[in-house]
Amino acid sequence: MSEPLGGSAAAGARAGEAAEAAAGVAGAGAGVAVDAAPEVGDVERQTLEADIVCVGFGPANAGFLTVLSRGLAESPSVESRVMPGMPPQIICYERADDTAFGVSGIATRARAIRETLPDLDPSQIPMAAPIARETVVYLLDPVGASRRPFAMRAADTALRALRRVDEHAFELPTIPPFLRKHGGLVLSMGQFMQWAGANVMGGGIAQIWPGMPVASSVFDGDRVTGVRLVDQGVDHGGRPDAAFMPGMDIRAALTVVGDGPVGPVGRALDERFGLPEGHHRREWAVGMKMVVELRDGSGLEPGAVLHTIGYPEREIFGFLYVLPGNLASLGIFVPSWFDSPVRTAYRYLQHWMLHPYLWRHLEGGALRSWGAKSLDESGRAGEPRLVGDGYVRIGEGSGSTNVLTGSGVDEAWATGAMLGDGVLELLRAGKPLTRENLERAYLSRRRASWVEKESREAEHARDGFQRGIVRGFLGMALAGMTRGRLGCRARARRTHERIPTLESYYKGRIAPEEIDAIRRDSASRGLPLHDALMDRAGWPAVPLDGKLLVSHQDALLVGGKVQAPAGYADHVAFLYPGLCEGCGTKICIEMCSGQAIAPGENGVPAFDREKCVHCGACLWNCAKPHPEDPERGTIAFRAGAGGLHSAEN
């Protein structure tokens, strides 16, 4: 007897019913939970047998499938167990509508990628270039609106007095060795994944199916026996509609979970088995980026890598990587330890671009692409159980990101490649893909690898940011220089524990009465609060030019080309409407990368699937703890179709 993993099996009430029930207890506490995916009752589901099923086509599964398919092509005697006489049946399901619709600004040392592909020629990958120059820049505040602690104000004053400031910026004379990516590559995630996917598919061994979200794992006891794909032909609430097609069950001896930090399959495994003792997922960031076509004579050369600190807020880091073809990949990271209840990434991105140090290069440019994603910033501290009965974890969702070096793509690829080597070893030896065998073939490799060594050194490198920006940088420097032996240790608070009220955040700057008036006005107009509050706090209006500085909605349409195919359920749901009604800090609305979450009726946010870019920021931007699990918020983020349709991010 098998069952789907996670909340989808446990859903007791349909969304509408639960919402009505919750409305009846408004203000009386949590109300009734609208649990995870809606049920469709007992339906007959088709089943497909495979040897290996992979969830998500990101760098990790790209590395896995590259190594595995290449190795199997050299091992014709290895046969499928489900289709004897045939090569092993290997299927990968990707949520997005194309393998090219990933998002990341990538400056990578590319050690693992080059190890897998020793003959790699960057000129064969569109939008790739060798890293030529690296710069770290401290940005001063040219508009006087950002919050700067005493230490930063003192530094600003000293730098200006010493005439070390040009264009309101100070270029650091050197870059700490642990941050350097010299010899590496700048890449477009979309183009790299498209290139890697075409190579895998061209080998004819593995199949990558985009546009097919995986809803959950399928369990037999505590053993993962495969995955269940999402239901299609359903309405927004998940109820059968025209052309209803229940999600198929894909049975496989091994499920490779590489669905990233906000993937529903990996998260459901964590909820079922828990994280290892002492591990947590409390540090996040949303990365929002653009690809910009630069004007001729922008002054930027391909391969240039620029990182910024200090502006638009002290907690926000920026990057600008120059790609071939007069393109730049640029953006900001807004971390979960930026304790603002209105931490919008989009407007901060525009203020960052308008900083004189950057704008001198960007002025006259045009928006080519836009996107956003959540990053698991816990790194190894958030490592889940990597191997279980029937499954393995690879990639960012497996805690592979190095939070000291700010590197994740190469590490994710490395974990996939290690698994590929391990699985090949087992298949060639005719050994089954059992937990014990995978612990020897994959886990041992990973524990002995540079990924493990360096992630241990980095494990506490960012702890200091829990206590402030200065301690954060100090901790990073100490950890980097001592290979993790020293640092500024601090307990990571849960994300909801860090979110202050609007009144406390703006204390001394905006009176509570005025905040209340802004809150009521924004609610009546169905708008987020951040624009009005940032205006009031002194941030200048963004001079939209229709080319590069465009409205948030135009960024979705022109840059992200966001789409949502019909026939799929809403993948974002508010589990406890009663809690939302009483929430005065709806950070889910403010932080939503696509403005897909907006003020709704009775104080419960409304979700518009057609605007969602699947960044997953709503998962960790909730001011209320889940009543049954304080590590979680009260927003469900399920498997969903659509999202970004840009291949350049």
Add this chain to the structure above:
Amino acid sequence: MTSYQIVVCGSIVPDPLQTLEPITTPQGPALKNEMMLPAVLDPWAGHALYEAAHLAAKAPGSKVWLVALAPKAKLQQVMMSIAQKVPFELVAIDGPAGGFTEPHAVASALAEAIRAIPGLDPSRLLVFGGWESASRGAGATMQMVGEILGITDQFQGVDEIAAADDGSFRVLERVEGGQHQVSVCAGAPALFGWATGNLPEPPNNPQVGMANMRTAMPALAKAKPAPAAGDAAAFASVALPQQRRETRIVKDMGSEEIAREIVAWIAGEEVAP
């Protein structure tokens, strides 16, 4: 009901959501970064493919082929989406699909590929395609495919066909004024250039995808290059239409109010946000 052999001519086009910029290359006009851009099945051809699969499902013993002329690598990528929709066997021709091909050259390559399909029976052959596909909206390519194959019963702008038990078809073709012309076709062989049809895009079915890919991957591997178009056409210049974009997202707005705003915008009047 008669069983059919339905050959759908359908290729890929750059995802229309992307920024498309024509450039001039030594080989003629092309789209900037064409190989970087994601591609989709030509929507016209998509309707034809779904209608073909629908008809085949109703006529036991029928089979659908998809003949596609496109860059092989891009076609492989798009097949991973299209192959999940409906059952078909792929016939691939390796060639450009950026919109700057000459209809006669495309039609010749498609007709040659159709003729090379083993076991085709003209008495059961139906050729489907997108009405305006591969012709920059001129609607010429499918007509030429039919002429080269010697199929004289041709219908363009088709929205619906209904097969009768005697093998004949009742065909609805688009004509001026939002009307349909109703024709009756005696039966195969016939060619249908589809408009939008009436069928929604089918859901993704992994089993269909797996079955299709068993033939699609070998077809891609042995795809022949399309013959060069030669000097059949010279492009004096290429340019995108000028456009002005003003976006505003508003939900639940009445149609009368939308119409009033559009009229005011065209007239150049100030519109309240």
